[in-house]
Amino acid sequence: MSRIGFKVLLFVVLFSTSWLAHAAAKVAVITPYLAQPGTQFYVEGFEVAAKDHGWDVNVIDTKGDVAAVISRLEDAVTQNVDAIVINVDPAQITAGLAAAADAGIPVVGMDSGTDPMLVTNVTSNGYAMAAETTSYVVNRLNGVGNVVMFVFDAFPPVQARGVIADAIFANTPDIKVVERITPDVQDGGIADSRAQMEALLAANPEKGSINAVWAAWDQPALGALQAIEAADRSDEGIVIVGIDANPQARDAIKADGNFEASMAQDFTGIGSTAASVVARVLSGEKIKQPVIYVPTRLVTLSNVDTMD
Amino acid sequence: MARRYGTLAGFIAVVMMLWVLLPDTFITARNLINVSQQISMLAVVAFTMTIVMAMNDFDLSVGSLASLSGITAAVLFTYDWPVAAALAAALVVGLTGGLLNGWLVSYVGILPFVATLGTLTIYSGLAFLISGGKTVFGRDIPDAFGGFSRGGIPLDWLGVEKLRIPALTVIALSVLLLVWYLLERRVFGRHLYVIGNNREAAHYAGIAVKRLRLAAFALTGVGSAAAGLMLASRVASANPTQGAGLMLDGIAAVFLGMSLHRRGEPHVIATFAGVVMLGLLDNGLTQLSVDSYVREIMVGIILLVAVGFSVLSARRLTG
Structure with a gap:
């Protein structure tokens, strides 16, 4: 051509x-x-x-x-x-x-x-996600037990999650929130959450004194999981839930250990x-x-x- | 002849092609005014980069210094500083950063590439440090500052309705005029080019090489700060990395401009042409829906072709 x-x-x-x-x-x-x-x-x-x-x-x-x-x-x-x-x-x-x-x-x-x-x-919907994981915890404990919360009220989207969890736990008379922890997130949220959870486990040495960990996002939940495993208390049946379902959290859920649930956004x-x-x-x-x-x-x- | 106009001819060919492909939306007053605003921050960085490149030096820290200055102003806004005071402080940050660069290069004697690579990292770290890594935006940014970049000089008196020369474009043009005057019309500029040709000879000719290099880097620093503030105003927010892209594009624009010059020297009018080239390409290729990654590859190729062409024809000239 x-x-x-x-x-x-x-x-x-x-x-x-x-x-x-x-x-x-x-x-x-x-x-x-x-x-x-x-x-x-x-x-x-x-x-x-x-x-x-x-x-x-x-x-x-x-x-x-x-x-x-x-x-x-x-x-x-x-x-x-x-x-x-x-x-x-x-x-x-x-x-x-x-x-x-x-x-x-x-x-x-x-x-x-x-x-x-x-x-x-x-x-x-952050409110809806928190409602799901909080109800999961309440149901798994049959409405009775001590719960540790990991929250971060300085960041509005995460604060909204915490507020819903507070309401649902408060609406369940036999659930007691023993600690409401705001971890230092500069390290990504896992390391400090782990340290705080270790301190809490040390302060509550009796088996069954902590029944669940509710975290407003996955990193503190993963930190708490590490603390429970390091303290050799994985067999107490402490229920851990997070939000976001990041890959690390999914692996933890797959492993069928204490980390039982998280929320996946579509x-x-x-x-x-x-x-x-x-x-x-x-x-x-x-x-x-x-x-x-x-x-x-x-x-x-x-x-x-x-x-x- | 070929050396001087090869790039220009290629550029005009590309613009014509874009014009043919986008007959209604490319070469229009509205679009060109838009482009002038989009390239204004890059232009200020490239213009002041031309000052150090005239001496055959480099400044790699312009992008992070722009970020640092922008975030400085924004953080001061959160402490309720008046706009003018915060802007002045940000420009002082730019001046100080530029002076440090100049001092390291000229008095300590570290190669500009290494010295400004070091300060690039320092300024970037400082930007993260003072902002805590966060973006400052929303109500923390005064309306007068965020609104500035949305204003401009209306063109109603020209009979053109609804169009205006954006404020950021006016700033870029003023910087162009200023740098042109300094480099092309003052002894200061002539001495910088003498230093660029042969630093030792310049020294023996009695030119205060050290002082001039210090001054040139200081000016580039102030230019970076101005660009950083323009950027922060445009996005009505500041984060510690937002100027990062300015450095490579700024240097690319100066190189494109150098390929337009007879002896391959950096001159600010040619740099201006280089900036316009990059801006029109970005705009035209976006309008043509060319994939953004492909666009990036094309810009790189065009830079290499332009500079390569001028190097090759220079070799032919000198045998």
Whole structure:
């Protein structure tokens, strides 16, 4: 083929593809955190659903650079996309959100935080997660026993979990919260939780004096597990629960020891739900709720192997 | 001739291609104004980087110094410092950081690459230390500071509705003018280029090499601090790593600019062209929905091609 012929063909292909792309709705997904496993699952879930809708999805990763998120938001606005999905704290990208608002382009948050400039934020319900693990503990103890709590009230999402656990334990007359510990989290939360739990075990040497450990997230639960194993008290049947179901916690649950349960967020579901919100907005629907919760699941020995 | 205009021709070709592929949204006043704002922070870093690179030196610490200055201002905001005072303190941090770099390079005699690699780590550590590793945002950031980057000079008087020259763009252009004046119109600048050509000869010619290197690094430090503050204003928040990306892109922009110069010297107008090149590429490729990782590879290739081309044609010239 002659060179000119080839160039003509190239342009025809480029123009026809860009024309076809115009026919489908364009959606930009912008995040600085694509390298993180959770975000990858959101985006995968979103992309699968987007394919069903026939959208032209452009996933943009700014690799940790929040300022670049604003720039890419502005670019997406210039490009006149039909909708934008973000996975970043909206408070830090106000300039970009304002550009989208000016252009009338809807922006949906994917576990991003609540903001009046977002159509809605799709995320997991921290209250509900805490309610599940706390009820698990109450039921396993048949409503009777001494519980150690690991909380962190300085961080609002974790504080919300603690408040629910407090309420449920308080509503169970024969459950006694013997200690409510705020671990030092600078080391990641495991080491200091372990040290505090060891001290507590030393102070309560009698078998059966501690019946359960409720942790607002997995790291203190893992620290408590290490302390119980190191003190050689694994056989007392102390029930440990965490939240988040991180890989280390899942391994501990699989090992069928004291660590019995945690909560798994449905990251893929958050992505697909964000896609269905986009579809609703594109069809002209007005979304009322500023936050949409995607159900979470209790992870125990019975289902830890089947969960993705 | 080829050396001087090869990069420029390539750049124009790329822009034309993007224009053809994006006829309605690329070369528009609105988009170009957007791009000017997006590249403003990188521009300030690259412009002031040109000052040290004129002496054939390097500053690897600009990114972490930008982060440190931004987070300094933000942390001071949490102590209810007035905006002006916090900004001044942040600029002093930049100046001090730059002076330390200059002192290590020029008076202690550590290679710039090593000296600023060391201070890069120190400034980054300090940024984490004073912020406790956290992001400062929301109500802690005064509206006057976060709102600044959203303002600008309206263009209504030009008959253009709803458009304005963003405040950050105005700052970047002012820095461009200032650096251009210093480097191209003052003896200071001429001496820096003499040092860059041959430091020893400059010394014997009676140029105060040590003092000038100290001053040049100090200016680069202040520039980094300014860029860090612009960045913090743009995101209305500050975290201890947010300037990290500025260093490599800043150096890349200066190198792109150097490939435009007859003798391969860094000049700030050419650096400006380099920054615009990087900014338009980023913007155009995003608009074309080119994968962000592919985009990064392309930018690297373009840098290598531009600089490689100018090196090759230089070799041809000198035989």
